[in-house]
Amino acid sequence: METRRVMYVDDDLTIAQLVKRIFEKKYPNYEILVAGSASDAADQLHHLTGQHNFPKALVTDVRLGGPKDGPELVENLRAVFPKLRMIVVSSVRDPKDVQRARSAGALAFIEKGLSIPTFVNELVELIQCPTDLMERSTCAARPDPP
Numbered sequence: 001m002e003t004r005r006v007m008y009v010d011d012d013l014t015i016a017q018l019v020k021r022i023f024e025k026k027y028p029n030y031e032i033l034v035a036g037s038a039s040d041a042a043d044q045l046h047h048l049t050g051q052h053n054f055p056k057a058l059v060t061d062v063r064l065g066g067p068k069d070g071p072e073l074v075e076n077l078r079a080v081f082p083k084l085r086m087i088v089v090s091s092v093r094d095p096k097d098v099q100r101a102r103s104a105g106a107l108a109f110i111e112k113g114l115s116i117p118t119f120v121n122e123l124v125e126l127i128q129c130p131t132d133l134m135e136r137s138t139c140a141a142r143p144d145p146p
Contacts, residue, residue, distance in 0.1 A: 005055040006127060007033045009041045009073065011065035023120045030124075038068035038076075045081065057085040057127045062097045071100040078105035087126055089119075 006023070010016040013036050020032040033055060035041035041058065048054050058077065060070035068076070074086045088101035091112045101109045108126050113119050 003029055003031050003053065004127075005031045005033055005053055006123075007035060007041055007044065007055045007058045009035045009038065009058065009060035009064065009070070011036055011061065011063070018116055019120060022116055023123070026117070026120060027124055037066045038064055038070075038073040039066070041073060042077065045077065045084075049081075055084065057087060059087045059089060059123060062088055062090040062094075062101070071097070071104040071106070074101065074106045075104035085127060087123065089123075 008016055008019055008023075010019075013034065016034045016036070020034055023030060023032050031053075033044060035044055038060075041060065045055070045058070058074075060073050062070045064070060064073070070088045070090075074088060077084065077086065086106045087108045087110065088097070088104075088106040089110050089112055090097055093109075093111050098109045110119075110122055110126065113122075
């Protein structure tokens with residue numbers, strides 16, 4: 001089984017490590033790379049460019065506690081990595097943040113919610129969802145298309 005990588009960006013490294021642990025335990029064919037800031041995420045992605053195991057998706061929190069937030073990260077990376085699936089998450093669904101994320105090029109915006117296992121399940125569904133279905137928000141969890 002091929003391992004798929006996902007980069008998870010959150011300035012709260014306790015939450016990021018918890019998401020990583022639950023994600024990898026429940027979905028062992030995924031490896032979660034953790035970045036604590038927008039610049040750390042960009043550096044890691046640039047280092048992995050061209051490698052076979054380049055991340056399939058980037059998941060970033062809206063607020064990253066640094067000079068760049070999640071939507072800015074997505075906007076900056078979209079031009080460099082146009083095929084990278086990018087998802088923005090937040091513990092609060094603010095319509096302004098949703099709009100900024102979409103305008104920046106994020107394919108989805110989801111709330112973290114109270115249950116991290118449920119949140120991880122939603123992430124896997126979005127990561128595996130074909131892009132055309134994602135736009136209509138009708139994706140059910142399924143394997144990647146061939």
